[in-house]
Amino acid sequence: MQINVFSIEKKRDFQKEIEEFIKKSKPFANVKDITLYSNKLSKTKNPQKEYTNIFEKYTNSGKNIILTPDGKLIDSYEFAKLLNENQINFFIGGAYGFEEVFKKKGINISLSLLTMSHKVAKLVLFEQIYRALTIKNNHPYHK
Structure with missing residues (x-):
């Protein structure tokens, strides 16, 4: 299984922690952190x-999962059920969120009401x- 996480970032934070989760996920899936940025972002209206x-x-x-505040709230078990294809793409936008046309390209979820x-x-x-990979593979982490 291939899981890609695409995000818009200029400066990377929490890299050590993210790399630790990627490392722990290796027995279950190939997880990639793909950070993208365009200089046009600072100039665009x-x-x-x-x-x-x-x-x-x-x-x-693959399956596209878009993180957006107005997306569906799900628990960790429902989240695990989303990981049911060979390739999963997650998209995290910047502070302005996504256009409606982009949101239609995948499943929209929210991580929290916060x-x-x-x-x-x-x-x-x-x-x-x-956590979802451990749920799917009956690993005790999720308990």
């Missing part, structure tokens, strides 16, 4: 459109990916 332009080419294969920075959301996502 429509950052949502620019997020779509950056991510568009990565939505053509507002959090995309960097914190990314760390939470990697922990939940690991």
